[in-house]
Amino acid sequence: MKFSLGLWLAMCLAGLQFVTVTIIVSSSYVSSERVLLDHARSLLSDVAANTIAHSKGFLDPARGAAELAARLAQHKIVASDNSQLLERLLFQQLQSAPQFAGVFYGDQGGNFVYVRRSEGPTPFASKIIARDQDERQTNLIWRANDYEIVTQQPDPNDTYDPRTRPWYQSAERQEGSIWTNPYIFFTSQSPGITIAAPVFQDNEALQGVVGVDIEISAISDFLADLKIGESGVALIINRNGDVIAHPQQDLLKAANDDGTFRFVGIDEIGDLVAREAFGHLADRGEVNVTQQLSTEFTYDGADYVSTVVPVISEELPWTIAVYAPKEDFVGALTASRTQEIWIAALIAVLTGLVGLMIANQIHKPVRAFAVRAALISQGELDPSEPTPKTYRELDRANDALTNEILQRKNSEREYGLTFDLASRGMVQFDPETGRFLRTNPKFSEILGYSENELLTKTTTDLTHPDDPGLLPDLHKHAGEEQTFSAEKRCIRKDGEPIWVSINGIVVRDDQDKPLHAVATVDDITQNMHAEAQIRKLSRDLSHLARGEMLGQMAAGLAHELNQPLTAITQNVDAALITAEDEFDENHEIIQILKDLDMQSHRAGDIIKALRGFARKGEEWKSPFDIKELISQSLRLVQAEASEHGVKFSFTSDDLPDVLGIRVQIAQVIVNLLRNAIDAISESGDNQKKVTLNAVRIDNCIQVSVEDTGPGIDPNIDLFTQFETSKSDGMGLGLSICRSIVEAGGGSMWLDESTEKGARFCFTVPVA
Amino acid sequence: MVPTETTVYIIDDDDDIRSSLSRALGKRGFQVATFDSAAAFLNVCDPEKPGCIILDQGMPGMTGLELQQELVTKRVDLPVIFITGHGGVPESVQAMKAGAIDFLEKPFRTDILVERIDAAFEGLFENRKASEKTRGARRKLASLTPREKEIVDMMVADPSKTSSKDLARSLDISPRTVEHHRARILEKLQIKSVVELIDLAIVANSS
Numbered sequence: 001m002k003f004s005l006g007l008w009l010a011m012c013l014a015g016l017q018f019v020t021v022t023i024i025v026s027s028s029y030v031s032s033e034r035v036l037l038d039h040a041r042s043l044l045s046d047v048a049a050n051t052i053a054h055s056k057g058f059l060d061p062a063r064g065a066a067e068l069a070a071r072l073a074q075h076k077i078v079a080s081d082n083s084q085l086l087e088r089l090l091f092q093q094l095q096s097a098p099q100f101a102g103v104f105y106g107d108q109g110g111n112f113v114y115v116r117r118s119e120g121p122t123p124f125a126s127k128i129i130a131r132d133q134d135e136r137q138t139n140l141i142w143r144a145n146d147y148e149i150v151t152q153q154p155d156p157n158d159t160y161d162p163r164t165r166p167w168y169q170s171a172e173r174q175e176g177s178i179w180t181n182p183y184i185f186f187t188s189q190s191p192g193i194t195i196a197a198p199v200f201q202d203n204e205a206l207q208g209v210v211g212v213d214i215e216i217s218a219i220s221d222f223l224a225d226l227k228i229g230e231s232g233v234a235l236i237i238n239r240n241g242d243v244i245a246h247p248q249q250d251l252l253k254a255a256n257d258d259g260t261f262r263f264v265g266i267d268e269i270g271d272l273v274a275r276e277a278f279g280h281l282a283d284r285g286e287v288n289v290t291q292q293l294s295t296e297f298t299y300d301g302a303d304y305v306s307t308v309v310p311v312i313s314e315e316l317p318w319t320i321a322v323y324a325p326k327e328d329f330v331g332a333l334t335a336s337r338t339q340e341i342w343i344a345a346l347i348a349v350l351t352g353l354v355g356l357m358i359a360n361q362i363h364k365p366v367r368a369f370a371v372r373a374a375l376i377s378q379g380e381l382d383p384s385e386p387t388p389k390t391y392r393e394l395d396r397a398n399d400a401l402t403n404e405i406l407q408r409k410n411s412e413r414e415y416g417l418t419f420d421l422a423s424r425g426m427v428q429f430d431p432e433t434g435r436f437l438r439t440n441p442k443f444s445e446i447l448g449y450s451e452n453e454l455l456t457k458t459t460t461d462l463t464h465p466d467d468p469g470l471l472p473d474l475h476k477h478a479g480e481e482q483t484f485s486a487e488k489r490c491i492r493k494d495g496e497p498i499w500v501s502i503n504g505i506v507v508r509d510d511q512d513k514p515l516h517a518v519a520t521v522d523d524i525t526q527n528m529h530a531e532a533q534i535r536k537l538s539r540d541l542s543h544l545a546r547g548e549m550l551g552q553m554a555a556g557l558a559h560e561l562n563q564p565l566t567a568i569t570q571n572v573d574a575a576l577i578t579a580e581d582e583f584d585e586n587h588e589i590i591q592i593l594k595d596l597d598m599q600s601h602r603a604g605d606i607i608k609a610l611r612g613f614a615r616k617g618e619e620w621k622s623p624f625d626i627k628e629l630i631s632q633s634l635r636l637v638q639a640e641a642s643e644h645g646v647k648f649s650f651t652s653d654d655l656p657d658v659l660g661i662r663v664q665i666a667q668v669i670v671n672l673l674r675n676a677i678d679a680i681s682e683s684g685d686n687q688k689k690v691t692l693n694a695v696r697i698d699n700c701i702q703v704s705v706e707d708t709g710p711g712i713d714p715n716i717d718l719f720t721q722f723e724t725s726k727s728d729g730m731g732l733g734l735s736i737c738r739s740i741v742e743a744g745g746g747s748m749w750l751d752e753s754t755e756k757g758a759r760f761c762f763t764v765p766v767a
Numbered sequence: 768m769v770p771t772e773t774t775v776y777i778i779d780d781d782d783d784i785r786s787s788l789s790r791a792l793g794k795r796g797f798q799v800a801t802f803d804s805a806a807a808f809l810n811v812c813d814p815e816k817p818g819c820i821i822l823d824q825g826m827p828g829m830t831g832l833e834l835q836q837e838l839v840t841k842r843v844d845l846p847v848i849f850i851t852g853h854g855g856v857p858e859s860v861q862a863m864k865a866g867a868i869d870f871l872e873k874p875f876r877t878d879i880l881v882e883r884i885d886a887a888f889e890g891l892f893e894n895r896k897a898s899e900k901t902r903g904a905r906r907k908l909a910s911l912t913p914r915e916k917e918i919v920d921m922m923v924a925d926p927s928k929t930s931s932k933d934l935a936r937s938l939d940i941s942p943r944t945v946e947h948h949r950a951r952i953l954e955k956l957q958i959k960s961v962v963e964l965i966d967l968a969i970v971a972n973s974s
Contacts, residue, residue: 559825559852563781566850566873570787573877577794604874 006363013355018348025344029337033330037305040229040329041294044307047226047234048292048320052312054222055236055245059316061097062195062214067177069093069210070197073105083113083128090115091124091147093212101185101192101215105199106162107208110136116187116213118142122150129160162209167196171209174198179315182216182244184253184261190215191244191252191263219245220252232324235274239317241265241282246274266321273299277306278321289319302327369394376405425521427454431506431514434459446500446523448493464489464497482506484517487524499528558607565604572597609635621744623657623767626665626701630692633669637677644681645688648673652694658701659767660744668737668748672705672760675734679709679758700746700763707757712750737762772817773888777801778808778834779823779850784873788821791877797884805829805837814843817895819887821880824851824858824870832858835865844894846887850875897970904971907956915952918945922961923968929961 072089090103094115102116110131118125122142129138138158142150162168170178177197185192196211223234224247236245242263246252251270253261264270266287267279276299281287294307306323327334375381419426425443429436439454447454447462467489485503492498504519576593583590609632634648641648658665676690691706741748746763753759775797779785782803789799800818802808806829808820820838824831835847849862849870859870868887871880911919921937922929928937931949935942958964 562852562873563784566852566875567781567783567787569874570784570791570877574787574791574794577791601874601876608872 004363005366006359009359009362010352010356013359014348014352017351017355021344021348021351025340029333029340032333036329036333037296037326040305040324040326041307043228044232044294044305044322044324045292045309047228047232047322048307048309050226051219051223051234051236051320051322052309055219055312055316055318058099058216058219058222059193059195059214062100062212063177065093065096065100065103066195066197066210066212069103069105069212070177070199073199073208073210083111083130086113087115087126087128087141088147091126091143094124099214099216099218101188101190101213103210103212104162105208105210106165106168107199108163108206110161110163111208112160112162119188127155127158127160129158129162167194167211168209171196171198171211172206175206181240182238182242182263184263185213185215186260188215189253189261190217191220191249192216216244217249220247220249223247224249228322229324229328231328232322233271233274234320234322235271235278237266237278237281237287237319237321238263239287239311239319241267241285241287243269243274244318246271273304273323274321277304277323278308281308281319281321287317287319296326305329365391365394369398372398373401373405376402379409422520425500425523426519427521428516428518429459431517437516443521446492446498446521447490448496453493462490464491482508484519487528498523498525500524561607562604565600565607568600569597569604572600606635606638609633621659621661623659624662625655626658626694626703626764627652627655629662629666630669630694630703633666633673634692636670637673640674641677641690644677646677646680647689648692649689650692650694653696655694655696655701657767658764660746660764661740664740665744665764668740668762669703669705671734671737672762675760676705676707676709676758680707683708683710696766697763699766701766702761702763704751704759704761706751706754706759709757711754711756712758714752774798774800774816774818775884776808776818776820776845778803778805778820778826778831780804780826781823784823792881792884795877795881805831805834808834809837812843812845814841814845817888817891818845819868819884819891820845820847821884822847822849824849824862832862832865835862835867839865844891846891848880848883848887850880901970904967907967908971910955911952915948915955918948919952919964919968923965926961926965 069089073086086105090105090113093103094100094117100117102114104112104114104116106112110129112127112129114127116125116127117123122144124143124145124147126141126143127138128141129136131137138155138160139152140155141152144150167178167180170180175198177195180194180196182191182193184190192213192215194211194213196209198209199207201207219236223236223245226232226234226247228234233247235243235247238244243252243266244263246269248271252263254264254268256262266282267275269275277295277297281289289308289310292307292309294305296303296305298304303326304323305326306321308322309320311317311319372381419438420440422440422442425446426440427436427443428438435458436454439451441451444451444454449457483503483505485501487499487501489497490500501522501524502519504517506517507515509515572593576590576597579587579589579593630650630652634650638648673690680688680690687708689708692703693706694701694703696702738748741762741764745765748760748762751759751761775792777785777788777792777799778801779788780803785801785803789801792799802811804826822831822834829837831849831851835849838845838847846868847862847866848868849859850873851858851870852873862870868890869883871883908916908919918934918938921934928934931942931945935945938945952964953959956964956967958967
């Protein structure tokens with residue numbers, strides 16, 4: 001597809017402006033957004049690190065307290081079997097850190113001392129289980145801040161045994177301090193965690209286990225206080241998938257069937273965004289994040305960024321997960337983006353308009369040049385007119401173009417004149433449909449149609465129905481210059497068939513597609529007739545020449561044969577006389593010699609008959625005996641007749657001499673005889689006979705030759721055939737025979753009254 | 768009927784024709800001599816000896832027609848029968864005009880040739896007999912004196928004026944003298960009448 005130069009320039013200039021502005025705007029937008037997002041991710045990472053640090057700081061005192069208590073017990077600094085001292089020690093530990101919910105010690109004997117914070121009536125409460133043999137005594141004590149006992153009472157229904165608790169068994173099994181999974185404390189219904197450390201005797205046997213309960217709701221409070229963008233959230237997920245810290249603490253708990261509580265899993269948490277972002281972490285039953293991972297996701301039409309940080313430590317297998325809406329970071333940017341796009345569009349439009357003006361300015365001389373070229377081409381402007389002010393390059397092109405146009409117009413004029421004034425018919429036609437595009441007066445003259453009539457016709461309309469196919473075969477010669485020529489019959493407007501000779505060429509465009517065909521057309525009807533006449537004469541002459549040559553040969557041959565024949569006849573005569581002296585007249589040798597005599601004279605007669613045709617000096621009319629001529633002719637073809645088993649019979653009255661050219665009449669007779677023999681031999685009929693008859697009718701002698709052959713097909717006009725169907729022998733065509741007879745003043749015809757076979761008759765004038 | 772002293776001369780360049788024809792004619796009692804060319808015949812030709820020439824028209828060297836012409840020029844009166852391999856009408860016409868007996872096309876029947884030979888000899892002998900009479904008459908006329916010869920010529924020139932008076936007036940001499948000459952003439956010529964005299968003069972004047 002081709003655009004004008006002006007459009008190209010406008011499109012290029014405006015398009016370039018637009019593309020540039022767009023690239024700059026979008027690039028700055030993308031890069032600033034990326035910076036902000038990077039910032040967001042690092043913020044999330046910082047939050048995570050902060051959370052980890054805070055959690056560790058929160059839990060580490062508990063470990064210190066537990067291990068200290070365990071060491072004190074182990075080294076018998078505190079007698080573990082003195083429950084009052086033990087309670088006091090544990091009480092001091094409890095007070096050392098506000099996050100401690102309770103401190104306790106259980107031993108192998110099932111004794112248990114437990115000090116905890118209380119919601120009321122006093123700030124602290126203790127539970128002491130003492131066993132002696134199978135007896136056990138449980139005492140509950142409520143104490144004030146200063147360790148004063150406010151009230152105490154036994155609990156006879158208590159069945160608690162520390163040795164059956166998971167923290168005890170884990171520490172015993174691990175032989176070191178253990179952290180339990182976070183859980184919801186039964187008493188306070190707050191989330192918490194327990195650390196337990198074993199106490200060994202000197203012989204390294206387990207003496208008991210010290211434990212510290214830590215409330216971790218403080219971690220959630222910490223998370224709630226964190227400022228992560230506008231509305232970012234950080235949460236902590238335990239390895240088992242439980243969410244153990246979340247800014248909204250009420251989302252953490254779920255009630256069990258027995259009235260107790262448990263943590264919700266990350267995949268069931270009420271924070272739907274967190275569930276969407278991190279729910280997949282628990283898909284395999286265990287949250288296992290090995291490295292920090294930042295991702296982006298979409299929930300409910302809003303874009304979010306998120307970061308997960310691997311577990312804090314093996315003892316605290318907690319994963320920190322942080323997410324925040326993108327909008328918190330790039331919201332301002334998005335707001336300014338619309339404004340930027342509008343500005344960019346405005347700039348693009350303005351620069352496009354400027355580009356159009358520049359393009360128009362550049363294009364103007366070119367357009368003027370194109371208009372001028374078109375006007376010159378259509379002949380509405382003289383090429384010699386001064387050219388409009390354009391570029392130097394176009395000036396040169398203009399010169400070349402003007403020159404070319406002048407030459408083309410000249411050659412077109414010459415072509416047009418040649419076409420119209422040509423003495424030969426000329427046509428232009430569509431090579432595919434054959435429709436005429438242009439014709440000249442001579443062509444109209446040849447075909448008898450006016451030019452306007454011809455322009456509504458195709459070549460097929462004009463060609464003779466027996467001679468179709470004037471169109472050139474376009475497929476055969478694709479790729480090369482294609483000429484075509486033919487001699488065809490056409491039908492004139494008046495219905496007259498004529499012969500034309502066509503010579504043409506197919507004109508193709510650059511893509512090898514045929515444009516039109518140009519052809520010259522000549523009326524060669526006269527030539528064709530003349531050629532046919534010449535061919536006929538040529539054939540006639542060759543026949544005559546053949547006859548003449550054979551005649552000369554026959555004459556020479558006759559002379560040569562006559563010499564030995566004469567010797568034979570004379571010797572036979574001498575022999576006969578000799579034999580007659582010696583033998584009886586009926587002796588076989590005499591009969592043989594007489595036969596010999598007869599046959600040799602017969603041979604002589606044949607040669608004489610042959611010579612009759614070749615006698616010189618008989619090319620003029622002279623009187624002769626036609627019966628003798630017929631007899632000689634019969635002898636001449638006797639051999640041929642015998643070969644085919646054909647018998648002759650000749651009858652005639654006493655006839656006067658006829659006047660004619662003897663040798664020619666002889667040729668006519670021989671020709672008829674040979675035709676008859678051929679016809680009979682082809683027929684295969686048993687009765688093979690040729691009957692000749694000569695009678696006088698008025699002043700003519702009529703000779704008839706009748707055969708017993710198959711007869712003549714009535715559809716064939718024998719006398720107008722160009723030549724005889726036979727190519728051998730001395731025979732002439734029947735048409736020549738008729739010419740000879742008619743030249744001599746007679747006539748020749750085929751007697752069609754015969755029922756069987758053919759009967760040819762001819763007449764010769766009486767002398 | 769043919770005298771034995773006659774000869775048939777066969778002139779033909781074809782050996783086979785000469786031998787076969789001489790054999791055939793020999794068998795029929797003719798005395799035959801053969802020549803392979805016209806020149807060979809002319810070398811030995813005896814015009815006085817009665818004979819008949821059988822002549823081939825187409826021969827190398829002198830043709831048959833040329834030989835015939837030569838014989839006419841030499842006043843040889845031997846009859847000629849032409850035989851020819853390709854008898855052209857013009858040649859046959861020329862031959863017949865020059866006195867040929869016939870112009871036979873080869874091959875011919877021996878009987879026909881023999882007929883022609885017989886006719887030729889008959890004619891020859893008649894000619895020869897006539898020639899003899901003429902020579903006798905001429906011899907007798909040669910014995911006359913010039914005046915006697917003059918009188919004979921006048922009588923032959925105008926047989927209606929043979930009387931002595933007519934002759935005396937023409938010669939401007941006396942009738943008596945004319946009578947005398949006439950008597951001498953009849954005596955010398957051994958004849959008895961003027962009619963015989965005119966007949967003798969005609970014979971003598973014939974060729």
